[in-house]
Amino acid sequence: xxxxxxxxxxxxxxxxxxxxxxxxxxxxxxxxxxxxxxxxxxxxxxxxxxxxxxxxxxxxxxxxxxxxxxxxxxxxxxxxxxxxxxxxxxxxxxxxxxxxxxxxxxxxxxxxxxxxxxxxxxxxxxxxxxxxxxxxxxxxxxxxxxxxxxxxxxxxxxxxxxxxxxxxxxxxxxxxxxxxxxxxxxxxxxxxxxxxxxxxxxxxxxxxxxxxxxxxxxxxxxxxxxxxxxxxxxxxxxxxxxxxxxxxxxxxxxxxxxxxxxxxxxxxxxxxxxxxxxxxxxxxxxxxxxxxxxxxxxxxxxxxxxxxxxxxxxxxxxxxxxxxxxxxxxxxxxxxxxxxxxxxxxxxxxxxxxxxxxxxxxxxxxxxxxxxxxxxxxxxx
Amino acid sequence: xxxxxxxxxxxxxxxxxxxxxxxxxxxxxxxxxxxxxxxxxxxxxxxxxxxxxxxxxxxxxxxxxxxxxxxxxxxxxxxxxxxxxxxxxxxxxxxxxxxxxxxxxxxxxxxxxxxxxxxxxxxxxxxxxxxxxxxxxxxxxxxxxxxxxxxxxxxxxxxxxxxxxxxxxxxxxxxxxxxxxxxxxxxxxxxxxxxxxxxxxxxxxxxxxxxxxxxxxxxxxxxxxxxxxxxxxxxxxxxxxxxxxxxxxxxxxxxxxxxxxxxxxxxxxxxxxxxxxxxxxxxxxxxxxxxxxxxxxxxxxxxxxxxxxxxxxxxxxxxxxxxxxxxxxxxxxxxxxxxxxxxxxxxxxxxxxxxxxxxxxxxxxxxxxxxxxxxxxxxxx
Numbered sequence: 001x002x003x004x005x006x007x008x009x010x011x012x013x014x015x016x017x018x019x020x021x022x023x024x025x026x027x028x029x030x031x032x033x034x035x036x037x038x039x040x041x042x043x044x045x046x047x048x049x050x051x052x053x054x055x056x057x058x059x060x061x062x063x064x065x066x067x068x069x070x071x072x073x074x075x076x077x078x079x080x081x082x083x084x085x086x087x088x089x090x091x092x093x094x095x096x097x098x099x100x101x102x103x104x105x106x107x108x109x110x111x112x113x114x115x116x117x118x119x120x121x122x123x124x125x126x127x128x129x130x131x132x133x134x135x136x137x138x139x140x141x142x143x144x145x146x147x148x149x150x151x152x153x154x155x156x157x158x159x160x161x162x163x164x165x166x167x168x169x170x171x172x173x174x175x176x177x178x179x180x181x182x183x184x185x186x187x188x189x190x191x192x193x194x195x196x197x198x199x200x201x202x203x204x205x206x207x208x209x210x211x212x213x214x215x216x217x218x219x220x221x222x223x224x225x226x227x228x229x230x231x232x233x234x235x236x237x238x239x240x241x242x243x244x245x246x247x248x249x250x251x252x253x254x255x256x257x258x259x260x261x262x263x264x265x266x267x268x269x270x271x272x273x274x275x276x277x278x279x280x281x282x283x284x285x286x287x288x289x290x291x292x293x294x295x296x297x298x299x300x301x302x303x304x305x306x307x308x309x310x311x312x313x314x315x316x317x318x319x320x321x322x323x324x325x326x327x328x329x330x331x332x333x334x335x336x337x338x339x340x341x342x343x344x345x346x347x348x349x350x351x352x353x354x355x356x357x358x359x360x361x362x363x364x365x366x367x368x369x370x371x372x373x374x375x376x377x378x379x380x381x
Numbered sequence: 382x383x384x385x386x387x388x389x390x391x392x393x394x395x396x397x398x399x400x401x402x403x404x405x406x407x408x409x410x411x412x413x414x415x416x417x418x419x420x421x422x423x424x425x426x427x428x429x430x431x432x433x434x435x436x437x438x439x440x441x442x443x444x445x446x447x448x449x450x451x452x453x454x455x456x457x458x459x460x461x462x463x464x465x466x467x468x469x470x471x472x473x474x475x476x477x478x479x480x481x482x483x484x485x486x487x488x489x490x491x492x493x494x495x496x497x498x499x500x501x502x503x504x505x506x507x508x509x510x511x512x513x514x515x516x517x518x519x520x521x522x523x524x525x526x527x528x529x530x531x532x533x534x535x536x537x538x539x540x541x542x543x544x545x546x547x548x549x550x551x552x553x554x555x556x557x558x559x560x561x562x563x564x565x566x567x568x569x570x571x572x573x574x575x576x577x578x579x580x581x582x583x584x585x586x587x588x589x590x591x592x593x594x595x596x597x598x599x600x601x602x603x604x605x606x607x608x609x610x611x612x613x614x615x616x617x618x619x620x621x622x623x624x625x626x627x628x629x630x631x632x633x634x635x636x637x638x639x640x641x642x643x644x645x646x647x648x649x650x651x652x653x654x655x656x657x658x659x660x661x662x663x664x665x666x667x668x669x670x671x672x673x674x675x676x677x678x679x680x681x682x683x684x685x686x687x688x689x690x691x692x693x694x695x696x697x698x699x700x701x702x703x704x705x706x707x708x709x710x711x712x713x714x715x716x717x718x719x720x721x722x723x724x725x726x727x728x729x730x731x732x733x734x735x736x737x738x739x740x741x742x743x744x745x746x747x748x749x750x751x752x753x754x755x756x757x758x759x760x761x762x
């Protein structure tokens with residue numbers, strides 16, 4: 001009945017939360033965020049929320065939406081955070097976080113504008129948090145959006161030492177009449193597949209299970225993985241360049257932590273080139289549940305997409321994991337992107353020129369299938 | 382060297398992730414989300430992102446922003462999730478999640494439009510997830526925004542069985558010329574304090590530490606807490622009504638899980654009444670680090686806010702926790718809201734009428750201080 005009281009007074013710090021430490025860190029993040037700000041961000045130091053001007057009529061460019069539609073999505077990077085924690089490498093998963101969100105957003109025809117991140121940690125580790133936010137800011141620069149805010153949640157008890165979680169949130173805008181929907185896809189359209197940079201950010205619970213069960217060494221260079229360097233050219237960002245540039249063989253851990261490719265910049269550019277002509281009929285971001293189950297979301301009931309799986313090379317990381325984990329073919333297709341990270345469905349007459357444009361922008365592009373009359377499914381040739 | 386391969390092929394399900402189960406659950410959430418949709422949401426079933434029309438010219442109302450500024454923020458509910466998990470009550474923290482975000486957003490003068498949630502769990506527990514999302518949807522209805530999307534992340538290994546985490550993201554809009562900033566606050570202005578519903582969503586690491594160290598029983602009705610029923614009137618939502626209505630004494634756990642009060646609806650209404658007159662000079666959402674450190678964010682360098690701490694009643698839950706945890710007065714002020722959840726700084730001539738309006742809308746309002754010439758600090762009378 002009579003509850004025993006603690007002899008010394010309790011404090012928030014004794015409960016694992018140091019407000020002062022968190023505040024000073026939050027301030028130090030602001031310069032990282034500011035580097036992602038364009039002229040549309042309204043400075044709001046100490047504010048309760050970030051401010052972003054939708055229309056912008058002066059200066060370098062002019063934008064004015066007639067009937068703006070806000071496009072918003074939310075995603076995390078799954079248990080890729082566990083791999084980052086195990087390796088103690090925190091500057092790449094932030095890029096993944098932005099990628100997972102902006103690649104979803106551009107499917108709707110939108111231009112990404114604003115990004116916000118949620119980082120949950122068991123305690124404030126400034127170096128780790130700075131690296132995480134640096135990655136998020138790099139992803140924002142790659143995709144042309146402003147890192148307008150974020151939350152660092154100090155959660156002793158929920159996260160084990162060394163563990164953490166990431167969630168991201170992106171808002172973009174598209175003119176109402178240009179919002180893309182699946183009903184534009186027609187028989188005869190061509191499906192272009194854009195190469196992925198590797199596993200991206202899905203299926204890492206299985207990846208880590210394979211590593212564990214097959215007794216793989218994250219620090220080891222496996223010869224079977226060396227061809228992974230044939231990843232798409234031109235991914236921007238210092239981190240990515242350094243990793244791919246020298247041709248130095250990468251360890252398994254480095255290959256597995258390769259950041260998700262960000263298609264936003266190139267897809268937004270492509271769409272600007274076709275402001276008037278209606279040649280892009282649909283798009284799909286290939287994430288968890290693989291090519292078929294994501295592409296099908298962009299196809300109307302009266303059409304099928306017929307995919308030729310021999311039309312693109314499966315990156316060695318997938319064959320390596322399949323072999324090491326003795327994973328069934330169908331399971332591989334259901335869990336991983338297997339080399340195609342993004343699909344663009346286009347009118348046949350423009351397929352070649354769009355492929356060339358995307359290649360000039362740095363994408364590796366394959367003609368992977370076509371749209372035929374059907375029942376709204378994705379099937380193999 | 383020769384890695385041992387697992388005898389049976391690995392599957393995603395064996396790694397703790399069942400895609401089918403997650404997909405079917407995601408579909409079942411859509412009806413919960415749809416109940417928060419107004420006419421500005423553009424249906425996008427199976428889409429990669431949610432669509433929300435910013436301008437709306439037809440139907441019940443007409444809105445057209447001349448120079449719209451998007452306002453965005455991100456927040457979680459801290460370790461209040463731990464308390465919810467311990468009690469097995471999942472339908473209230475979703476309300477907290479929305480509250481923490483929309484209450485930040487309205488400080489900038491914005492009208493909340495869109496909400497998205499990120500829920501991370503160790504495994505798909507449909508009943509628990511449905512209750513969580515039901516709470517989020519209830520919070521969205523209370524604050525007049527659309528639950529446009531969300532992500533349920535299945536993270537075995539990161540979250541211990543029974544644990545989970547929540548993050549929320551909110552976007553609103555404000556006309557450029559109406560965006561509130563601290564420079565409007567002037568000496569002579571009055572600080573109105575709006576009553577909190579209790580602890581809200583900050584300081585729960587300390588709360589839980591007190592419960593543990595003092596050996597308190599979450600299932601017990603403590604007499605010292607009975608006055609907690611004097612919470613502000615008129616909080617909407619079935620859950621809230623049921624808990625407050627009957628006058629039945631609440632257990633410590635129930636008192637601690639009381640949802641954060643959502644001020645958005647009433648503050649948006651208040652601002653509509655003062656479209657032309659410039660009478661609301663600043664606002665503050667009182668969260669972690671307490672009244673002084675949040676209110677100071679809304680005050681310009683040349684002013685101080687002088688607060689009279691005797692001007693409002695401190696709810697019994699705070700005195701109870703302070704006593705049980707032997708917590709220092711200053712620490713209490715730095716961690717908890719101590720009864721004031723939101724501040725509105727107004728021109729003196731309008732203070733009484735604004736107080737009355739807010740009271741009619743269901744808020745408990747106190748004149749808690751005034752703005753004087755100073756150095757940009759909050760101090761006590």
